[in-house]
Amino acid sequence: MKKFEEKTIQSELKYKGRIITLLVDEVLLPNGKKGNREIIKHPGAVAVIAITEDRKIILVEQYRKALERSIVEIPAGKIEPNERPEITALRELEEETGYTTETLQYIQSFATSPGFADEIIHLYLAENIVKLEEKADLDEDEFVELMHVTLQEMDTMITNKEVYDAKTAFAYHWLKDYLKQN
């Protein structure tokens, strides 16, 4: 998988923040010329497709500063240092929804923006979910509102752009297929 490899000539750190790091790499292109690549390093994330007993999907509405609007997403969150993604997934499910499960299943992983970022998101399926007696705490800068919706309602939310992000758009089509078969 090293086809068209771009070898790093030098890598310059432009910004190191709380969550993301920005590098500009000077690279040797496959044609022997030089180029520059702006790269965001991100710790990676998880997202959880959580289904209730009556086959509704749990979604969370939150404000996304980058978009300057609130959108509705499947529960998700960043991986903490040295945390295994399945632990992050269970933690985020508990923190954001107040539910937990003993049967978390891995679905697949994908890069969100391979053109400029190394962020990978790992998707999980949570079925047989049960309400926690005491809801886990959210991060101190996190404000979310929960909703339980049918697949049909989710379709409407995509049409009116309330659902407006890649992982949740993926989740809708993945679920449509999954619920047909299960």
Added chain:
Amino acid sequence: MKKFEEKTIQSELKYKGRIITLLVDEVLLPNGKKGNREIIKHPGAVAVIAITEDRKIILVEQYRKALERSIVEIPAGKIEPNERPEITALRELEEETGYTTETLQYIQSFATSPGFADEIIHLYLAENIVKLEEKADLDEDEFVELMHVTLQEMDTMITNKEVYDAKTAFAYHWLKDYLKQN
């Protein structure tokens, strides 16, 4: 859609590059406390689900420096200044695949990484594609290899992580549904 709005107290430009810009916004959180948001501004992108007459999908393999590997994706590219997304979509289809179409259809748009970036990707469907007599030029730092695959082959490529990005993962499940109905 302004629920949990985070008002900007001040916005600091940390990096302005060729493609991305990095800002750190100090914000007023809904609980009255202050927080910081690291934000990447990106011009936005398009991606095209292109289907051949024999119901194969056109994919492109390219090296992604951010991931330090090559992956297989649906044709995609950045929106140029003042370019309408459907123009970008047709241009990228022509440049990356050597095909064109008179029936480009808009599917939907989504944010790729709403936690830290404003990048929106607009998805289009290209059917009834015809080969250009002369292939359009790629960008000078762009190297891609074309492939035509069946949905079944694409499924295998997801399993072995050759297909490894959000828009292409979405495209697979969207297509699975679409091809059943058409």
